Amino acid sequence: MGSCFSSRIKAESPLHNGANPKYGSKYGNEMSGPSSRISSVSVPRTEGEILQSSNLKGFNFSELRTATRNFRPDSFLGEGGFGCVFKGWIDENSFTAAKPGTGMVIAVKRLNQEGFQGHQEWLAEINYLGQLYHPNLVKLVGYCLEDDHRLLVYEFMPKGSLENHLFRRNSYFQPLSWNLRMKVALGAAKGLAFLHSDEAKVIYRDFKTSNILLDSNYNAKLSDFGLAKDGPTGDKSHVSTRVMGTYGYAAPEYMATGHLTARSDVYSFGVVLLEMLTGKRAMDKNRPSREQNLVDWARPYLTSKRKIFRVMDARIEGQYTPDVALKAAYLALQCLSIEPKLRPNMDAVVKALEQLQDSGDKGGPRNASVHNSHRNSRNAPKYQSKNANDICNGNAILSPWPSASPPST
Structure with a gap:
């Protein structure tokens, strides 16, 4: 053919x-x-x-x-x-x-x-x-x-990939709501947490939106294990490998040294979470030069109530409270820490996302008052950065496959 x-x-x-x-x-x-x-x-x-x-x-x-x-x-x-x-x-x-x-x-x-x-x-x-x-x-x-x-x-995964729903601007792929984005983030985090568990001890090494697939109920499932590696054994702290992966998602220390750890996947998760918050790709040469690398561009905005909405996806404005958005942004920031040891493990990420879902459900974000609070929050006091252990109620750390055509149903 x-x-x-x-x-x-x-x-x-x-x-x-x-x-x-x-x-x-x-x-x-x-x-x-x-x-x-x-x-x-x-x-x-x-x-x-x-x-x-x-x-x-x-x-x-x-x-x-x-x-x-x-x-x-x-x-x-x-x-x-x-x-x-x-x-x-x-x-x-x-x-x-x-x-x-x-x-x-x-x-x-x-x-x-x-x-x-x-x-x-x-x-x-x-x-x-x-x-x-x-x-x-x-x-x-x-x-x-x-x-x-x-x-x-x-x-067969009827809803295709997260990548398509976030980045394909056509009538077939509607923008994912805030609640669905958080559901997908939690499901993907659970998949990574399982891989990192003592039961599996696997480093995924290729976590990105195109490898997160969605079933008919938008349950997330990780796919494509071609680059996966067994985690370190015994007293070893890392696995030494040839650097492979995708630009924009790979952790900086892995790119520099070839030393692969579970925290390398955590960094990649932070990139994907940031893509879900902003609706922008990790790397995009069509954007202005200073905005082409999403992490570098967005990082200064992620700890400020006054600035956070400058980077949030406009298509989901009004669907979340400012506090929940800021907690999600800070979780992404923690995962993106340059120092691997400062990143949360995936069990902590799962717990933080579960708390975010709970707070989002209680907040009832789908109303005009919340929509207005987003606009008013631009003038709110600057959010104070917190220690990783202080995030999310002071407990848990809040820390390719482009489709040639829409999938058949």
């Missing part, structure tokens, strides 16, 4: 530009089974061990060709960093190909057949998602390894 592959980060070509990220209209139904479960995620050394240890369905290429109607253009969902993604249908029980519109909806990623790096990331995806189970991780149903064909089969 012709080439539809974009270049993904190569081992020799570390970071790729966030202005041209990966495919975004990805998959999903609600996942059944335990809320979180894992069978040992210590990385097997061989391809055979990875495939045998995964709890996944092995598909034949002919099955997936039939399920996607021969990868027809009208089944095309979008383009990934190292492959194209197609919509398909399989029987819920036998997992055999089903007629369009019947059975279980799936998303089939067909990898570019060129390059060793793509194969390694394909294996990493199977290694992690074949063993990790959590409501906020996308479900990998199975894979195909046949001749030169390498495919991955996922649950």
